[in-house]
Amino acid sequence: MLLHNPAARSAPEPSLRSHIAAELALRGFSVEEMATRTAGDLTACASAAAREGFQRVVICGGDGSVREVAQGLAGSGVELAIIPLGTANVLAREMGLPLRRLVDCAGIAASGTAREVGLGVMGGERVFTFCASAGLDSLAVASVDLAMKRQTGAWAYIYAAILHLVSGDAPALQVELDDGRRLEACQLFILHAKRYGAGFLSVSRHSGLTAPAFRVVGLEPPLLRHLPALLPRMLRGNLEGGRGVWAADAGALRISSNSAVPIEADGDNLARTPVEVTLRPKALKLVFPCDGASEFR
Incomplete structure (x- = not known):
């Protein structure tokens, strides 16, 4: 079809x-x-x-x-x-x-060759393929100027995120992982791929479409203080190891906050906090190039 x-x-x-x-x-x-x-x-x-x-x-x-x-x-x-x-x-x-x-x-x-990959599941029903997140980026997705998006593409999201950053809108998120750990973040990435955002950025090198778990990366507050050091790390392809950054593998997690925060997945807002996010292994067969060239290196 x-x-x-x-x-x-x-x-x-x-x-x-x-x-x-x-x-x-x-x-x-x-x-x-x-x-x-x-x-x-x-x-x-x-x-x-x-x-x-x-x-x-x-x-x-x-x-x-x-x-x-x-x-x-x-x-x-x-x-x-x-x-x-x-x-x-x-x-x-x-x-x-x-x-x-x-x-x-x-x-x-x-x-092409079909390979099994996992799918993220938001709130028990809505799926996503490569990444979910909460923070400045999900606020940007919720407020992006659609006319600007039609004209500038992904740059419209970057502009919206900058507006939220200078306005001090970074949320306070509480994250509970499936191993019992409780962590805090003002920006959260739930990764099942190496690429993120406009596709030319990478948050972590320890994630991928066929990975058995999410790579969860959190940025601790205050974001504005850590951001100048974190942006070059993201452009180099790995936020992990930066100041104010924590990372963990998880098959499931729960996100909550004092007030409702939108959760973005694959470029669309799918839910609001509080929400549970789980990984459904081998839930989808994707058709890849036959030479096996895949995933950001």
Whole structure:
């Protein structure tokens, strides 16, 4: 099944959809194309594909669209291939897909290798694929100027985060890990991939799509004091070891705060504190390039 949203800013051109369908047909797939119409259609279409016995679903879209399809395919065994057409395409970058060569992505969608990866689960029901977080970034996702996002892409989120930082909005979060530890943070990252944010940043080198647990990284308050030393570490690909940073592996955790704080996952706000986050191992089959090039190094 080939899924796409014709109303999306970066909706696939008919020529690209035809090429994807041709590549799939060459590999012996019988292709059914479906365009979504309203919010939630992607999840419903993916669930229908699983019920009807489709072997592979191809989604043309960004991280939010991928997450919606993953919601419908979780635990089904149906393979998910990605044609990356979003703003950041973090998951596609993590998988090693050639973002600037969509025709090559179509070939990978047809002939790539399916590998099992885990899915994060927020509040017992809503899934995410690569990262969840709470703090300045989730506040930015909640308040981003959509007109600016259309014009500048990921930079709109950075601008919104800076506004919250200078306003002193960093929240006080309480984190309880599944081993019983209780920790505090003003910014929290729940990682199941090395890439984060716009896709060119990395918080930790000790995470990955096939890892058996989340890598949880917390920044202790006051954030403004630690930030000048932490930004260069993030640009180098690893916050761990920095002043005011703690890190741990966890299969589940609970996040709470004195007032409700939005929780961002895969670029969308999915919940608010208090919330429980768990990892569901091997819940999704993702189609990777056959050469195995994947995950940020």
